[in-house]
Amino acid sequence: MTNTEISTRPVRQTFSIGGDLTLHRIGYGTMRLADTPDTKPADAVIWRAPTPRSAALDVLRAAVEHGVQLVDTADSYALGGGEELVAEALHPYAPGVVVATKVGVTRPSPSEWIPVGHPAYLRQQAELSLRRLRVERIDLLQLHRIDPGVPLADQIGALKQLQDEGKVRHIGLSEVTVDELRQALEIAPIASVQNWYNLAARQHEPVVDFTAEHGIAFLPFFPIAVGGHAGEGGPVSEVAREVGATPAQTALAWLLHRSPNIVPIPGTTSAKHLVENLGAAAVELSDEQYARLDGIAAAEAAAEVEGVAEGV
Template sequence: MTHTTQFTNTEHVTHTEPDRSVFFLGGDLPVRRVGYGTMRLADGPGEPSGGEAHIWTAPADRAAAIRVLRTAVELGLNLIDTADAYALGAGEELVADALHPYREDLVIATKVGVVRPSPTEWVPLGHPAYLRQQAELSLRRLRTDRIDLLQLHRLDPEFPVAEQMGALKQLQEEGKVRHIGLSEVTVEELAEAEETAPVASVQNLYNLATRGHDDVVDHAAGRGIAFLPFFPLAMGAHAGPGSPLAQVAGEVGATPSQTALAWLLHRSPTVLPIPGTTSAAHLAENAAALEVALTDEQFDRIAAAA
């Protein structure tokens, strides 16, 4: 993909109110602040779902999965997130089948650094040569000569952070990777990684009910780093009828899911939720969350209850 827009999050100045629905990933790639995560486009009926999903095989209904991906882009969701570990590379192939040749404004993110010896195992592997090999395979499967955002799926404690980041930096210097991201890291790990190469994004588990990475959200905001919460819509009893989330949803004329996404968008200007779904209707619902604005009081009320 070729992008010509050159701005930074701190230097992009206009004479009008900035579009808060757009974030400049890595300082130069404008993306809508709700993206699309492709992890759920795998397996088939009867397989475990949610946090227990295997993400092991290509989707049972490939045509339907392709339609969902194309619909996401048609709705303006131009940040598409996948990984080499999703269905053993079939997830990346699916993205290419659906969207290649890529639109000028489309940003494709993928991940390397996890091996899948079985349907239930996700094992970090940070050997620098392995990371570089996997990136080469991702380039082939995605049918591109440069990955917009290559994320280290997990840090491997068996290898120094500098060596793992160094492998991604080498790919960046070779022109095969535009920006580097991390996943499931602490503030300390993020800071250590930044000593080797700039970090454009962090993808951690985070939602209304799971806020263990509040400090990472704040650190990322202070550094102009995108924070991509995965499983952004995990909701429990706090989202049920009569809950503060449901009450606020009624006040703003939105669904509870849209309001939960709006809460994330309000949480920090660098938060970019990437909800996944196999439903075109849910895609449209998620995309419309960008139009939902919460007051500080509504934000606090939801946060206190959850």
Template sequence: MTHETTLTDDIFLLGGDLPVRRTGFGTMRLTDATGDGTQSGAQIWRAPADPSDAIRVLRRAVELGVQLIDTADAYALGESEDLVAAALHPYADELVIATKVGMVRPSPTDWVPLGHPAYLAQQVELSLRRLRVDRIDLLQLHRLDPAYPIADQVGALAALRDQGKIRHIGLSEVTLDELEQAQQVAPIAAIQNHYNLATRGHEAVLDHTTAAGIAFLPFFPLATGDLARPGSAIAAIADELGAAPSQVALAWLLHRAPNMLPIPGTASIAHLEQNLGAARLRLTDEQLLRLGS
């Protein structure tokens, strides 16, 4: 394996003590609602009937230098965590496994936050079993549940951290006020919010995490919408760099802040290799200006 085909050594210290290369891998798209591999109308409800392709993608990601794998107990009702373990356990020392709890799936189309402290504790136990670990590197609260105080929800995870079952705590899709409330209860190592070149509604959260040394994991990092239409700035810059528009979108994220850890997901090895190639792109100040930086 030549250096040119692997990720660059652009390292972030997750939680201050876990070094990871900044481009990770998200497992949501390894699930398959249709059973035909097309992902058409995927509802993140079932693992593929034949997991061999998903296992190959996960192993290839690690071969190419990915050190952060992100999953959730709500992805395919826990089967995504099973896939991660089937592909990668026993885990390499440098591999960081992140998962999420706090979301129930009563049907293929429903995602319902549930933050009862006892439920969160139970789900962490189940994630530990499925991932085959004694401690989860990064446990994220999938969504805050408005039915319970933030202090109770984050406090439940802090108690599990004190028991040695969680190393670091993260939150997903939170406001700056919610993050600051959570920080009064326990140290927060990572935030996973909807953010990409076309969707920048969480700038205040991003700026806060950058200043505090908190990892920011943007989900849906490749969503560019009309920004990638023919003749657009992304398309033009992609042509200039000999890259795909999706690579430009990922490179922009990596340039946006030093604590940005994109976790693009795919069920295709070709797309995986393309996504990871974005880490080698270098955008000029003029190109960043054209992208709205």
């Protein structure tokens, strides 16, 4: 088969969050910029500011220099240290650069991530985020987790109050279901959803489809965590060889092809890996390659979920 006979899926390079923040479709997640460079993702507690700090600052600056427009952080990353790091590296922010942050999770210890959705707490944390990021308005403020002990209307209402006061431009959610998103939309406009999603983690397929139908950005975190089938001889590495890309680029390319509202936010402590990740935007997948990745990965993900369920 010649290249002219291969049907490829066109990839839109930008997406407008909230209808007015038009950004390149690969952002940068800052969660990895905590602890030390040799800390494995599975062992990271995201508790202390990074060491060495200069290396983390360099990666953030490299991200923007290479075209990243969406930088994602949270007030809970290193107890506010993540936001301070972003400001130190990037403030004053270049035109077109959007910093998204999250509130609604407290960290009483390195091993605990506890949702706190009391409206007064959310508003206080937003005020602290404004100070740490050195801005008068947060372009995208996301509820980090829904607190089951507080009415959702109160939690979204607190963010809506901040929006009405001009302190927040757009509101987002994280780790939510379609039903939760529907409820939130009855209270305020929702511009983004940030859920765990990649080739292997497919539990949020309905959320991806719902957000696409409603023009809501879907920001998958851990977008390259593709599991065993990224190994040598697996479907990801096979397709990667065919398209002349790395497995990480291929996994990200699958996300970009999956739906035009998907804006992956891969994180890394390496400028080299950062540039590699951004190269995924140029990777073209044929319909057959996309279907092969999608089908095999979905089957393996289902098998993994079934295996976990059986072990509970």
